[in-house]
Amino acid sequence: MRRRHFGYQDKVLLLQHGCTELLALAQRRGAALHKLLSGSSIFAQDLHKPLGRLHHTDWLMLLQNCRQQVNSPELPYLLGSALLNSRYISLCQSLQYAKNLRQALKQLYYFRHQLFPCFYARLYQQQHCIVLEFKPALGLANQQAFMLTALCALLLGLIKQQLGTLDGISLQLQQSAESPALQQQLFGGINLSFNQVADSISIPLALWQQEFNHANAAEFNAARRTCRQLNRVLPPQRALPERICRLQRRALPQLLSQEQVAAALGLSSSSLKRQLSQHQTNFAGLLDEVRRDAAQQLLQQGHYSNRQLALKLGYSDEHNFRRAFKRWTGLIPSSFKGLFNFN
Amino acid sequence: MWRQHRYKMLFSLLLLLTGLLLAVNSGNAKHSNAFDALDILGEGTTLLVAIGWLGLIISSRPAGRVTEWLYYGSLLLVYSYFLDLLDEFIRYPEHIRLMSWLESLPAPVGMLILTYGLVGWHREQRAINRQLRGRELFLRDHQLIDPLTQLYGIEYLQAVLQREIELHQSQHKSLSLLVLNIDNFAGFNRRHGMAAGDTYLSRLSELLSSQLRHSDVVCRYAGDRFIAVLPNTALKQAQIMAQHLRQQLAQLADAEHEPMLTLAEMAVQQHSAQAALQQAATVMAQAKTAGTVKFQPS
Numbered sequence: 173m174r175r176r177h178f179g180y181q182d183k184v185l186l187l188q189h190g191c192t193e194l195l196a197l198a199q200r201r202g203a204a205l206h207k208l209l210s211g212s213s214i215f216a217q218d219l220h221k222p223l224g225r226l227h228h229t230d231w232l233m234l235l236q237n238c239r240q241q242v243n244s245p246e247l248p249y250l251l252g253s254a255l256l257n258s259r260y261i262s263l264c265q266s267l268q269y270a271k272n273l274r275q276a277l278k279q280l281y282y283f284r285h286q287l288f289p290c291f292y293a294r295l296y297q298q299q300h301c302i303v304l305e306f307k308p309a310l311g312l313a314n315q316q317a318f319m320l321t322a323l324c325a326l327l328l329g330l331i332k333q334q335l336g337t338l339d340g341i342s343l344q345l346q347q348s349a350e351s352p353a354l355q356q357q358l359f360g361g362i363n364l365s366f367n368q369v370a371d372s373i374s375i376p377l378a379l380w381q382q383e384f385n386h387a388n389a390a391e392f393n394a395a396r397r398t399c400r401q402l403n404r405v406l407p408p409q410r411a412l413p414e415r416i417c418r419l420q421r422r423a424l425p426q427l428l429s430q431e432q433v434a435a436a437l438g439l440s441s442s443s444l445k446r447q448l449s450q451h452q453t454n455f456a457g458l459l460d461e462v463r464r465d466a467a468q469q470l471l472q473q474g475h476y477s478n479r480q481l482a483l484k485l486g487y488s489d490e491h492n493f494r495r496a497f498k499r500w501t502g503l504i505p506s507s508f509k510g511l512f513n514f515n
Numbered sequence: 516m517w518r519q520h521r522y523k524m525l526f527s528l529l530l531l532l533t534g535l536l537l538a539v540n541s542g543n544a545k546h547s548n549a550f551d552a553l554d555i556l557g558e559g560t561t562l563l564v565a566i567g568w569l570g571l572i573i574s575s576r577p578a579g580r581v582t583e584w585l586y587y588g589s590l591l592l593v594y595s596y597f598l599d600l601l602d603e604f605i606r607y608p609e610h611i612r613l614m615s616w617l618e619s620l621p622a623p624v625g626m627l628i629l630t631y632g633l634v635g636w637h638r639e640q641r642a643i644n645r646q647l648r649g650r651e652l653f654l655r656d657h658q659l660i661d662p663l664t665q666l667y668g669i670e671y672l673q674a675v676l677q678r679e680i681e682l683h684q685s686q687h688k689s690l691s692l693l694v695l696n697i698d699n700f701a702g703f704n705r706r707h708g709m710a711a712g713d714t715y716l717s718r719l720s721e722l723l724s725s726q727l728r729h730s731d732v733v734c735r736y737a738g739d740r741f742i743a744v745l746p747n748t749a750l751k752q753a754q755i756m757a758q759h760l761r762q763q764l765a766q767l768a769d770a771e772h773e774p775m776l777t778l779a780e781m782a783v784q785q786h787s788a789q790a791a792l793q794q795a796a797t798v799m800a801q802a803k804t805a806g807t808v809k810f811q812p813s
Contacts, residue, residue, distance in 0.1 A: 201662035254709045357737035
């Protein structure tokens, strides 16, 4: 049976898909290669092997080393744009030849295991914008903000390059702003807000169908073919926490027990527990997250009473739901709704 | 240099004074035949040396994080040695342990803080060695230096500009800014690769800081934008400097005249750094649209 999810120690990342770019950037900023690689299981001579791989433990180690050795807040932005323009990543090449943003993002999402297995996204429409909400698919420890910034820099770089404008795009980040003025500059002056309830980017509907500057169907198909070939070495797999969250989300208002989820994933309950602890999370925590996201989404979309929400989210009564909501956001549901409508 | 540390000095004097008062209050003076000359000499010398360190730090270091560590570490040492010396002259009753604690505790803590400050100083010095003159003004924080261009970034610029604006306005002098933008730098990066872009940036910053005067400071405002603060410079002078820079920058461009640069100058009349930087952005936008100011390095 084909394994559908990967673990922390599975080598699912290609060195060429980010690692070499990051190392080159850090080295040009005065860091020594042996210090960047220390603590990881990567060898300097493997770096230029075309299909060399690494696992997430190494990647997180590498990120941490880079941030320790190189004190440059623009590093994630540079990584994002370096990835976008890399000649070795056929996925990014294909993005640039796409017909429009819709096709490009579809492509990126379909092949995301080749570039950003650490995030998954959810789409919904809000007034005149489509909102992309990013969720971490695995435990990223304290590197989540870095990776998210790299991803956003890649997306915004693509839009800016192909459509020539970033008008109307806004970015909401959960992280707190370290230096807001600098971030604003680095993101190219888009509408940026920090300390939000979710990491999301909202793109006006008009931009989705606008044709890309370098749209080229033949090139796009060729690049996509290369991506498909790469799938043979790097089969589409998702991280375990993402799979669990999806299962739970689909099952709502029913709540799956740990045993049920483990059975659905073909794992034993104890190995599920062990693997989750590698991601620095646990089953109850994931379920809580799923319910939080679902609650926020429902509140943003429609007018539900607390009782209806409690039913939809599998709470036994509305008081429990209210208490949980207050724990997540610090607000009671009605004032959260008010906050949202006001915006 | 010591003028930057006036509050710190006042605070230290007060601290020592409270130590003295506390000692006088809680103990009685010894008889002169109970004095131990050798002890007084030894402890007096250590106190003098520690005070000397404090003086050196104050007179040689600009305000900043590392200076704080060094200063407060030494201050704790001075405090401890001061009380140590005092007890040669004053006898405390047996039941009051406070004075002996105050005497012995601050010294090791101060040593640790001082050591931490020295490590910071070492790192800072390494960062500075790579950095040329003309890149900083009055504040020093090596964590704000961009490792690629060895220039300070936006936060430093805001701090420096705010201070310069206040200084210049109180003295009725004129302050100017030079704004340099690399046009379509993302495109350049895309065509020539990130490595070429990085090389270009470091060459450009090298050239900028070597072509400006020592009193000027160049900062990297954003990925592709540099801003130079020109203290004590009227707009006329700034225009001449901009003209000169344009000629010098021409040698950086490659065979295809890439990337294009836009250079604009402005006089600062705003009362805050924020407003001045906004104005700089507008000036740059105007310069970009008006073809006259744009120049093609050849």
